[in-house]
Amino acid sequence: MSYLQIVAGVPDFSKTVISLWFRVPKVSMMAAAAQPYPQGRLPILHRCIPLLTFGRPQQETELIPNWVNLCGPLVAPPGDPGPRCLSIVSYNAGQKFDLDPCYIALDCTDAASPVLAFNLQTQNFASGTLVDGINDAAATSPQPTSQEQINEWAALAKVRGSGWLDQRGTASGFVYRHFVNATGILNLSHNLLEAAPELFYVKTVHPITPDRWHHLLLSFDISIPVVTYGPPPTNDHHGTDWDNVSQGTSSFAKMWYAIDDVDYRGRTAEDEYHLGPYSVDHDSNRSSNPGSKGGDPNGILTKAGWEVPFYGTSGTTRGNQIMPVPAYQFGEGELPSHDANFGLPASTAYVENIYRVEMAELQMWTGIVLDTGIVKNRRGFVDAGGKPVPPAEAEKLLGRKPEVMLHYSSKWKEGLNTGTRGMNIDETVLPAGQFKRTGGIEAYKPEPQLGV
């Protein structure tokens, strides 16, 4: 495997502009797509061809639920349908497992149409309440002694906050078996949020053709807090949904990208989300309200933050309890990229995931963003004929040189970063900002040009 890496990484950042030309052979795509699909947790960079990896490795803690049956034995005797009221009353911390690094990669899960994916793994945790894991750990459940009692309970079940009838099917039809007295809500949201550092993830829609040059212009700003909330309670006890995730989003991060000089944002005619799956623009319940107004076409949320408005409260309401409005906050979107390998196409830790790829013309700025929907901005990187433009054009456009730049194949082969992290203005080399090369990197023809 051959690769380049800045061993010390780059300073932590939350805003960036990245321009990269890349070309992926068909055989690499087929090899990545052929990775076996394991049972359980997916391996790192599963079926992905990395183009860039960075960020200190993060871990998630496995949570092992403690189930109890609030009405009787946890395991019912054979043939006995109940009463059963299973609830998670707590979690035990299990093993820690590795999370994917920050990456730009070609996701080959769909072998026929690989797409670019961007993984932005932070090291920070969100806070929130009733995000998930809502249970009534103190519910009790008497069994009926008469049909009159069942009738009384049926009436009681219509009183909000009282509880609900639980029923089990028999050969002769449904039979009410017991009534669950709701007594409170156990909110395990903080356990869930504290188990996993937050991430932003975008899987694009536009397919990447093999054996052709492509250009990616990517920019994002995850310094903006993510604040989401569920729908307000209604008079019925079934909970509610938003029509669109944006209705439950008061603050969100942003991403812009262009592939092959085409800006992508919002959704396709088939309602595929260019900034999905955790897009602010996502319809959560469009079937109930077709044509609902969408959200910001460039808005992105963390996975956990997106789930709050997406799932609403329908899925979390237990019986007829009055549910508080779920709320989620995340305010520290920064990528932990210092003292962590910055690797092209991947760093040492992910060397097994490296496939044969061709690359050219990497430029990366941090601390600034660029709207890729503006043609003038794209012309700083790709000319109207689909060829790369000299880096000085982008420098002029953005007002300064990039922090990381690999320009000319000779620089790639040496790993010579001529950006400001790698070189002083007098062109003396800054060793900490230079790439370390492993393996052979060779010049490649044809030169980058869209469609070639």
Add this chain to the structure above:
Amino acid sequence: MVTNRGLALDLLTRVRNIHWNVGLAVEFGNKAEDAPKPAVLTGVTKSSKE
């Protein structure tokens, strides 16, 4: 001494002149023989900048 602006313009002019005379692209391999070995300079015309 040059200012940032002067240097940028200078680079721009020079790069425009030489842009298509140098290789831009490289290939990363995953063959076993790619394990550490010196880079092979093939098909690259060195520019005046270098």
